[in-house]
Structures are given as C-alpha cells and as structure tokens.
Amino acid sequence: MKTSRGFTLIEAVTAVTVIGIVMAVGVPSFKSMSRNNLLATQVNAFVGLVNYARSEAIKRSARVSICPKGNGATGNVCSADWNNGAIAFVDINGNGLIDVGLDLTGDGIIDPEPILRVSDNITGGNKFTAWRTGTGTAVTLAGYLPSGNSAVTDSAVDFTLCDPTAHAARILRLTVVGQLQTSKNTC
DSSP states (O other), X not given: OOOOOSOOHHHHHHHHHHHHHHHHHHHHHHHHHXXXXXXXXXXXXXXXHHHHHHHHHHHHTSOEEEEEBOOSSSOOSBOSOGGGOEEEEEOTTOSSSOOOSBOOSSSSOOBOOOEEEEOOOOOTTOEXXXXXXXXXXXXXXXXXXXXXXXXXXXXOEEEEEEETXXXXXXXXXXOTTSOEEEEEEOO
16 A cells, blocks of 8 residues: 655645635735724824823923924924824913923023924824814814813814725814813714
8 A cells, every 4th residue: 555645636726725715804804904903003192192291281280282293304393284293292381382492481591392292193094184173174283271171172173083095084082171082983
C-alpha cells in the first residue's frame, strides 16, 4: 500500500474556496470597523479637549475658549476650519483671540494667554464642523465661562464629525449650561 503525502486537488480547491469566502466577508467588515474606530477616536479626543477646557475654566475662574486651529507654522492661532484640530486656551480678556503681547494681569509684564491643549487634525477623510443649533450659523469660537456654563449663551452649539464614506456622523452638542451631549446620525 502506498502512503500519500500532501493534499489532493479537491482538498486544495476546497481550502482556497473557504479562505476566499472568509476574506470576502471579513475584509469589508474590517474596513467598516476601522472607519468606526477612527470616528470614535476623533470624537473622544474632542470630548476630552472640551471637558478639560471646562474643568480649567472652573479651576482658574477664567474664561477658556476653544477655536479651530490654524494650519500655519505653529498652528497656535485660531482659524475657521475645525478640520485642522482645535485649541483650548485661557481667554483672559475674553476677545476670542490668543493674545501673545499684552499686559494681561496689569503688572507691567507682557503675558501670553496660556494655551492649554491642542488637538490633532481630523484625518481619514472625515469632516468636522460646528453650527449654532437651529440657526445654521457657523461657529468658530466656543468655550466656557468661569461658572462652567458655555460661553455661547444664546444657543447650543452642534459639533458634527462626519465620515462621508460610511455616511456616519457623531454630533456633540454643547448646551448653554455647559453640558456635552453626544448622539449618532448620518451625513
């Protein structure tokens, strides 16, 4: 009797077919999971920045502003594009700008307003926008008053992070009392 070593043609074709089916089902699912994880990571990073800004406003008894990060050499300027990331800074004089050459405390010393945290750019083709709830007016500055309430006092602000490939969106609503609410939607 002859002993055989290896696979028969039928066994090899069956194995390749099974591997093909598993790949056909698994790869699209993996891509979707990766896109959802990227969206969740970006949302969580922004939530962390906003929560940190609120705690610093209360701790320092000062206004803390959040603005879209500029894309210049340092990036420590405000812009209108939330896709560049965001900056949280102590806005001592409440003008919504990161002042670098003012005597902010009245002691004769030029003080820059402290930058508390800078977030990363939005990647993966995702889009990040901010609008006043119900009005459709774009927002380029948000933040907190020393009380912990939102610095935008006339309406809530909806921050929307959209993944156009998966048609999935996360909405972060900053209410006038300073709470941050999250919800899922489509874009």
